[in-house]
Amino acid sequence: MSVRLFAPYLGEEELNEIRDSFAKSWIGLGEKVAAFESAFSEYLNCKNSIGVNSATAGLHLALNAFKFNKGKKVLVPDITFASTAFASVYNGLEPVFVDVNEDTVTISIDDLIKKYSKDCVAVMPVHYGGQPAEMEKITDFARDNNLKVIEDCAHTIGASYKDKKLGLWGEVGCFSFEEKKAMTTGDGGMICTNDDGIAERIRAPRWLGIDKDTYKRSSGYTSINELDVKHWYYDINELGFKYNMNDLSAAIGLVQLKKLDWMNKRRSEIIRKYLDLMKDLNYTKPILPFEPENYSYWLFGVRCGKRDELIKYLKSKKISTGVHYVPLTQVNYFKQWKSDCPVAENIWNEFVTLPLHVMLTDKEIQLVVDSLYEFEKKNY
Ligand SMILES: Cc1ncc(COP(=O)(O)O)c(C=O)c1O
Incomplete structure (x- = not known):
């Protein structure tokens, strides 16, 4: 599971x-x-x-x-x-x-x-x-x-x-x-x-x-x-x-x-829960200035300087993650239109997308957050 x-x-x-x-x-x-x-x-x-x-x-x-x-x-x-x-x-x-x-x-x-x-x-x-x-x-x-x-x-x-x-x-x-x-x-x-x-x-x-x-x-x-x-x-x-x-x-x-309004509301509730539980993390911060009461998010994620280690750690806990996205100027096909985008180039290396869907349980949210705290304890 x-x-x-x-x-x-x-x-x-x-x-x-x-x-x-x-x-x-x-x-x-x-x-x-x-x-x-x-x-x-x-x-x-x-x-x-x-x-x-x-x-x-x-x-x-x-x-x-x-x-x-x-x-x-x-x-x-x-x-x-x-x-x-x-x-x-x-x-x-x-x-x-x-x-x-x-x-x-x-x-x-x-x-x-x-x-x-x-x-x-x-x-x-x-x-x-x-x-x-x-x-x-x-x-x-x-x-x-x-x-x-x-x-x-x-x-x-x-x-x-x-x-x-x-x-x-x-x-x-x-x-x-x-x-x-x-x-x-x-x-x-x-x-x-x-x-x-x-x-x-x-x-x-x-x-x-x-x-x-x-x-x-x-x-x-x-x-x-x-x-x-x-x-x-x-x-x-x-x-x-x-x-x-x-x-x-x-x-x-x-x-x-x-079902859309309900699904949007449910995702907002989950994000609020994540934000509240993550307050005391020092090195793992939300990717966006999330305002779940005002906007409808499809993605929840964090920025972490030790991105790859964190992904590996969460994987060991059977927690799926993603990275959204590799900047397009770094993708082979788009290099022909390369232009300077220093912010994108800098921040994406820290992106980790975390589980977010309407069926996510409180237990699963807690497991994700506990794993983030454990990771910080072990790695910083
Ligand atoms: C920002 C953005 N634009 C466009 C698309 C394309 O959507 P679709 O898969 O429906 O073609 C996606 C899909 O993930 C997306 O993330």
């Missing part, structure tokens, strides 16, 4: 919703995707939500909507998952790696201003672990410099920053439902925007650029309200991708969305 790092929280309700899709014998892009998109829009209070098969696909399509000239540049934080930076490469654009703030691990405004050039067309802030990026400063700078803002919300769903929902600060927000995230659909993502024009430029390319989706065309086969002999006809006006969400994922998502 070991303490898991992340775990999806799934039950009979999700299975029942999947059974409903089986009963209808429709598991592709269909009415459940549409229902999940509406429910998500209602939850976030935004005009348009578009379901896709991952946040990676969502970030690709979000940038694609602006048809930037090839070779232009996109500002991304150095500490993030590769998908944030890949989105620019998929679009023939160049990532510009911006350093992070030491305390919040979100994109540094000072370095953003330093790295900005006239070739930059967009900025993609990441709410690292659920810690909001400084969106008011980012959107002000973006407005003054004609940059589009695409929020990578893979690590948080439902929280607000300065009274505005994360995901709605920029032109587009992209959420992830990958299995470890705040809520899951197995794999999946949602692209959200209040701009109808942008939504339109995202909807067609997510399904091969086809201007009518299968579900709508299929109803034309038999519906007596649609006596259009050309119901089967569609056109393609641009390069498209096979990035749609399917009804099986949406079935899970519909139920997960109903």
